Amino acid sequence: MRKIIIAAALTLGTVLPFGAAQASTAGAEPPHVDFSFDGLFGTFDRNQLKRGFQVYKEVCSSCHSLKLLAYRNLKDPGGPEFTEDEAKALAAEAQIPTLDDAGEPTTRKGTLADHFAYQTTPQEHATLKGAYGSIPPDLSLMAKGREHGPVYIHALISVGYEHEAPEGVTIPAGGNYNSIFPGGVIAMPKPLSDGQVAYAEKEIPQTVDQYAKDVSAFLMWVAEPKLEARHRLGFGVILFLGIMGVLFFLSYRRVWRNVDH
Numbered sequence: 001m002r003k004i005i006i007a008a009a010l011t012l013g014t015v016l017p018f019g020a021a022q023a024s025t026a027g028a029e030p031p032h033v034d035f036s037f038d039g040l041f042g043t044f045d046r047n048q049l050k051r052g053f054q055v056y057k058e059v060c061s062s063c064h065s066l067k068l069l070a071y072r073n074l075k076d077p078g079g080p081e082f083t084e085d086e087a088k089a090l091a092a093e094a095q096i097p098t099l100d101d102a103g104e105p106t107t108r109k110g111t112l113a114d115h116f117a118y119q120t121t122p123q124e125h126a127t128l129k130g131a132y133g134s135i136p137p138d139l140s141l142m143a144k145g146r147e148h149g150p151v152y153i154h155a156l157i158s159v160g161y162e163h164e165a166p167e168g169v170t171i172p173a174g175g176n177y178n179s180i181f182p183g184g185v186i187a188m189p190k191p192l193s194d195g196q197v198a199y200a201e202k203e204i205p206q207t208v209d210q211y212a213k214d215v216s217a218f219l220m221w222v223a224e225p226k227l228e229a230r231h232r233l234g235f236g237v238i239l240f241l242g243i244m245g246v247l248f249f250l251s252y253r254r255v256w257r258n259v260d261h
């Protein structure tokens with residue numbers, strides 16, 4: 001059984017595009033980041049999720065979709081918790097492709113029911129593929145789909161672009177050196193620079209590092225919107241097991257009290 005699993009993993013590894021090329025400069029270990037949602041009691045920082053959404057919207061969304069996220073989710077408990085009116089206003093900013101009465105392509109205003117998939121029409125995919133040589137993947141589950149999840153994403157879009165390609169690594173046209181990306185050459189151009197996104201909270205640094213942290217936290221929530229509920233449940237179960245354990249021990253003592261053993 002184990003052999004089968006290993007064989008399947010190896011086959012997948014060679015079929016999937018990432019990590020296949022130039023294994024010599026394989027992705028470096030991403031530097032650790034402390035996130036508010038780490039650990040048993042971890043919760044999302046609402047303001048950080050709102051900022052992360054802003055970074056996604058203003059920067060990443062021009063290339064990446066979030067097909068599993070709908071505008072209505074922005075007001076769900078456990079997430080960035082925008083108000084209903086705010087979520088509606090954000091949806092209304094989006095231009096959703098549709099057809100008019102004559103069957104001609106047009107756009108309409110977004111609603112709470114729409115998903116963040118509007119830039120992924122086949123034509124736009126083809127344009128992005130033409131421009132970057134690779135289709136920007138949907139990011140809905142990216143924070144769960146990569147080892148180190150949000151820590152990896154943070155490093156990939158920040159420190160990953162800080163180094164020159166080492167001696168001997170040739171960067172193909174349209175490629176960019178990234179020390180974190182497996183293989184070292186990524187189609188995504190460096191997406192962030194200092195001061196690029198204007199945060200309303202002035203005390204928050206407007207740096208690549210901060211943007212990367214915020215958008216990674218946001219993508220973690222997108223990939224696991226029930227994280228807080230799961231943490232609460234986990235804690236409840238452990239508490240329950242602890243109390244049950246004590247009760248069982250006391251009753252064991254009582255039941256065997258008068259028996260020699």
Ligand code: HEC
Nearest residue numbers: 018059060063132134135136137142153186187188191215
């Ligand atoms: C100009 C277009 C563009 C923008 C803007 C962009 N990306 Fe990308 N991204 C790409 C492309 C193209 C790829 C595919 C790279 C490859 O496979 O070589 C990619 C891949 C990724 C990956 C997958 C890496 C992996 O391990 O497979 C992540 C994560 C990612 N981008 C996050 C982001 C985030 C977060 C932002 C916003 C801060 C962003 N991207 C902005 C084009 C873009």
